[in-house]
Amino acid sequence: MPSLPQIDFMAHRRVAMAVSVALVLLSLVAIGVRGLSFGLDFTGGVLVEIGFDQDMEPEGVRVLLERAGYEDSVVQNFGDASTLLVRMPTQEGRDQASLGNALLALVKAEHGSADLRRIDFIGPVVGEELREQGGIAVLVALAVVMLYIMFRFTGKFSVGAVVALVHDIAIAVGAFALFGWSFDLSVLAAMLAVIGYSLNDTIVVSDRIRENFRVLRRSSPIEVVNTSLNQTLGRTLVTSFTTLLVLVSLLLVGGEQLRGFAAALTIGVVVGSYSSIYVAATTLLLLKIDRSSLVVAEQKDSQV
Amino acid sequence: MALGNLIGDRLIRMGREADSDGPEDFRLRFLVLIIALVLGVIYAAPNLFAPDYALQLRSVVSDGRLSPQLEGRVSEALTSRGIAIKSSEYVPDRLLVRFESGEDQLRAKSILEAWLNRDETRYVIALNLASTTPEWLERLGGKPMSLGLDLSGGIHFLLEVDLDSAVRDRLESDAENFRRVLRENRLRYQAAEEWLMDDSLQVAFMDDATRDAAEDALTDTSSEYEVQPATVRGLPGLEMRLRAEELDEIRDYAMSQNLASLRNRVNELGVSEPLVQAAGRSRIIVDLPGVQDSADAKRILNKFANLEFRLVAGPDASAARTERYEYEGREVVLERSNIVTGDRVTNAVQNFDPETSAPQVSIDLDGVGGELMNQATRNNVGNQMGIIFIEREPKATRRMVDGEEEVSFETVEKRRVINVATIQSALGYRFRITGLGLGEARDLALLLRAGALAVPMYIVEERTVGASLGQENIERGALSMMIGMGLVVVFMLAFYKVFGVAAVIALSLNLTLLTAIMSVLGATLTLPGIAGVVLTVGMAVDANVLIFSRIKEELARSPPQLAIRAGFERALLTILDANVTTFFVAIILLTIGSGPIKGFAVTLSIGILTSVFTAVVGTRSLIHLVYGRRSVRRLAI
Numbered sequence A: 001m002p003s004l005p006q007i008d009f010m011a012h013r014r015v016a017m018a019v020s021v022a023l024v025l026l027s028l029v030a031i032g033v034r035g036l037s038f039g040l041d042f043t044g045g046v047l048v049e050i051g052f053d054q055d056m057e058p059e060g061v062r063v064l065l066e067r068a069g070y071e072d073s074v075v076q077n078f079g080d081a082s083t084l085l086v087r088m089p090t091q092e093g094r095d096q097a098s099l100g101n102a103l104l105a106l107v108k109a110e111h112g113s114a115d116l117r118r119i120d121f122i123g124p125v126v127g128e129e130l131r132e133q134g135g136i137a138v139l140v141a142l143a144v145v146m147l148y149i150m151f152r153f154t155g156k157f158s159v160g161a162v163v164a165l166v167h168d169i170a171i172a173v174g175a176f177a178l179f180g181w182s183f184d185l186s187v188l189a190a191m192l193a194v195i196g197y198s199l200n201d202t203i204v205v206s207d208r209i210r211e212n213f214r215v216l217r218r219s220s221p222i223e224v225v226n227t228s229l230n231q232t233l234g235r236t237l238v239t240s241f242t243t244l245l246v247l248v249s250l251l252l253v254g255g256e257q258l259r260g261f262a263a264a265l266t267i268g269v270v271v272g273s274y275s276s277i278y279v280a281a282t283t284l285l286l287l288k289i290d291r292s293s294l295v296v297a298e299q300k301d302s303q304v
Numbered sequence B: 001m002a003l004g005n006l007i008g009d010r011l012i013r014m015g016r017e018a019d020s021d022g023p024e025d026f027r028l029r030f031l032v033l034i035i036a037l038v039l040g041v042i043y044a045a046p047n048l049f050a051p052d053y054a055l056q057l058r059s060v061v062s063d064g065r066l067s068p069q070l071e072g073r074v075s076e077a078l079t080s081r082g083i084a085i086k087s088s089e090y091v092p093d094r095l096l097v098r099f100e101s102g103e104d105q106l107r108a109k110s111i112l113e114a115w116l117n118r119d120e121t122r123y124v125i126a127l128n129l130a131s132t133t134p135e136w137l138e139r140l141g142g143k144p145m146s147l148g149l150d151l152s153g154g155i156h157f158l159l160e161v162d163l164d165s166a167v168r169d170r171l172e173s174d175a176e177n178f179r180r181v182l183r184e185n186r187l188r189y190q191a192a193e194e195w196l197m198d199d200s201l202q203v204a205f206m207d208d209a210t211r212d213a214a215e216d217a218l219t220d221t222s223s224e225y226e227v228q229p230a231t232v233r234g235l236p237g238l239e240m241r242l243r244a245e246e247l248d249e250i251r252d253y254a255m256s257q258n259l260a261s262l263r264n265r266v267n268e269l270g271v272s273e274p275l276v277q278a279a280g281r282s283r284i285i286v287d288l289p290g291v292q293d294s295a296d297a298k299r300i301l302n303k304f305a306n307l308e309f310r311l312v313a314g315p316d317a318s319a320a321r322t323e324r325y326e327y328e329g330r331e332v333v334l335e336r337s338n339i340v341t342g343d344r345v346t347n348a349v350q351n352f353d354p355e356t357s358a359p360q361v362s363i364d365l366d367g368v369g370g371e372l373m374n375q376a377t378r379n380n381v382g383n384q385m386g387i388i389f390i391e392r393e394p395k396a397t398r399r400m401v402d403g404e405e406e407v408s409f410e411t412v413e414k415r416r417v418i419n420v421a422t423i424q425s426a427l428g429y430r431f432r433i434t435g436l437g438l439g440e441a442r443d444l445a446l447l448l449r450a451g452a453l454a455v456p457m458y459i460v461e462e463r464t465v466g467a468s469l470g471q472e473n474i475e476r477g478a479l480s481m482m483i484g485m486g487l488v489v490v491f492m493l494a495f496y497k498v499f500g501v502a503a504v505i506a507l508s509l510n511l512t513l514l515t516a517i518m519s520v521l522g523a524t525l526t527l528p529g530i531a532g533v534v535l536t537v538g539m540a541v542d543a544n545v546l547i548f549s550r551i552k553e554e555l556a557r558s559p560p561q562l563a564i565r566a567g568f569e570r571a572l573l574t575i576l577d578a579n580v581t582t583f584f585v586a587i588i589l590l591t592i593g594s595g596p597i598k599g600f601a602v603t604l605s606i607g608i609l610t611s612v613f614t615a616v617v618g619t620r621s622l623i624h625l626v627y628g629r630r631s632v633r634r635l636a637i
Helices: A009-033 A058-067 A099-110 A124-152 A155-179 A185-215 A221-253 A256-277 A279-286 A291-303 B002-019 B023-048 B070-080 B102-116 B135-139 B163-184 B208-221 B244-268 B294-301 B367-378 B438-450 B467-521 B527-555 B560-592 B596-627
Strands: A045-051 A074-078 A080-088 A115-122 B052-059 B085-091 B094-099 B123-130 B154-161 B200-204 B225-232 B235-242 B275-279 B283-289 B304-311 B322-327 B330-335 B345-352 B359-365 B384-401 B404-422 B430-434 B457-465
Touching (some): A009 A155, A009 A221, A009 A279, A058 A074, A058 A099, A080 A099, A099 B294, A115 A124, A124 B457, A124 B560, A155 A279, A185 A256, A185 B527, A185 B560, A221 A256, A256 A279, A256 B527, B023 B135, B052 B102, B070 B085, B070 B094, B163 B200, B200 B225, B208 B225, B235 B244, B294 B438, B294 B457, B330 B404, B359 B367, B359 B438, B384 B457, B404 B430, B457 B467, B467 B596, B527 B560, B527 B596
Antiparallel strands (some): A045 A080, A045 A115, A115 B457, B052 B123, B085 B094, B200 B235, B304 B384, B384 B404
């Protein structure tokens, strides 16, 4: 007969809580102080990715552009040493739509082997719209998810789910601020997927806790929570692990354009699994959940 | 909240009913699974047939038919130069020639360009990836997924149509009419001032009486305007605004005219499967798969080129009715009014003057244009005629105004006289124009054929992906898919044994269904879309994991058969529950998101649906097949 693990998760809940609070605070500070470095999608401007047949120093191209009168350009290696990424805001007094072509022509004149890999141009108006759209998407997603939590959970469970959600998103976004990774549209999509994923884990754990309060009538709240976590541990770990397997393969071979996306999801999945164990459940204990609060909640329900 | 519990209970009960595993239920579930499998395989299959490298030949003239001999001549020309043709066929109004390799395709293109279009541009020759889906599959509606521009390489433009300028043009030309009406009625207005204010016309009068009389006169003449008394520059005046229906009509017309002209232009670019589509009220999306040179594409899409034919003014013409131009270093004085303009051109082809081999454009005028030209030249034999070449290029530049960033859109117009010649005899509908460089002549012919843009457009977004990056994205996407899938399969087999086999088969079915649904819906696969599929592989296992861990738990208290049944039953609600939040998010992304987000959201949302289906129906049936009809002592889980 297979036996379930018997880990006393809740014994370490104070340490876990301290870690969580520290991580969230660090994230908030990073977001507040360093801010997010928004990608081209949101800032507008021009981005040109150029491939060469040999390794290229970004500095040389940067100087070349500066001499030609282009302001505020950022040149860096992208993926490997023979690929350069040039990014700049739209330039005063120049036609913005042909900026990318002009840039490419300039680099080509200097280095014959330059091969166009990508031009992205986002006009200021479109950049602003994408920012707005992104903001709306986040707000709508949060609103729908909150509504679903209200509809799906009762009382203290919904508080636990919301706390876990905020915890996960704060840390995932915080990592992008802390490391200065570019936050673009695909990262935003990943963050929204993290919202879905974080909740999905919490739902499975919370459901089991609720079920066990009915089944295990003699146990203390801490025991009930511990048993539930142990019962769902296998599932939480296996699911997170298989998701991490594919994310790691995306991170390693998916290429530079998917790196931010995969990184956001990887952080989200790790933090999301941890938070479904510690954050959601610890919040329930902090709120002094016991069998009576389930009963009370259900009575309240029936009055609604 | 009570509702939530109610629905939950209902789901559990439904689950129980579906799980009361009688032989009938099992048969039904198995039937559904087989049908899904067969449909999935059929509609996913077209993606297995790699497309052929091909060329599409089309006549430059919009309704021009290809001669039946063309196929034979093309095949002869190419085989004599050592290029093997896989097959060729006529598809409606074009010739499709397939090759064995991309190298052959590119060589064939340059050979055909040099041979068929030597003297004049007669054919548009477009690179193409031709589908090799067998006919019977196509007849069932099977088609491969289309690749997004980030995979196929190509250019995406978002153009903003300057609709305000369409309204301004209309206001300006109507203002001319209103002035005439006022003059005819001897109503004096403040003539020196500009009438056009943003989106209305405003005119000032000396006194109230004139203003009232003018109001009556103008209201009678135009039903399209709302005429309202107003104070204009401190004087009694009138404000005239176009009615809302009228504004809509002007804007719709400008949009449809620009769309039509853009479609024609894109066709001339030699793109095999372009997309030109209105997006919202004032924007147009242009997708050009396979095109690499975005500078060239911009030159054709966004430009305005036209001709004006005018008589050279006689020595006694008044200065107000003439304009001075420079031509070949000397000054020519042309009349201000046109005989005819390029808007009257029905067809234009660039070719070469047989005597001088200089590039020229041969032009056909429409009925009205031909008549006007004939009249003017008949009466002026021996006089001179000048041709003005007009180019307009829309430019958007950034300026700093009081510390605020502002983008200003403006159109730079260049006019120059390209030809002054003595009229030898009356001209008709067809004639030739010389005096242009080769590039200019080719562009002019193209733009005259395509028709003018009604109003200027500005590029507000561009995404160009080079062919090498596109290919790399496909390879990287496929590789991460294989590695991710491989790792998950190995893990599942090692961890869950027989049940793992069921999960892996379910996962394969899942991917087949996902591919089939994407193909049938005509969804476009993008790089973020591939990421969505990879993520689906990782998360799809979850439903199986939920079922298996429930079964494991149940084994502690029940015999294997009961444990299996109870495991499926109790996991069902959790599976639905766990997927519903991610599905919500995917739908939100799908409705609000744009660009890269959309591609991800499409695969994610379809992936969730197929994952739930395959776990609940697929895994269940497979487990039943293995353990269903015998008594089991131990489960390999």
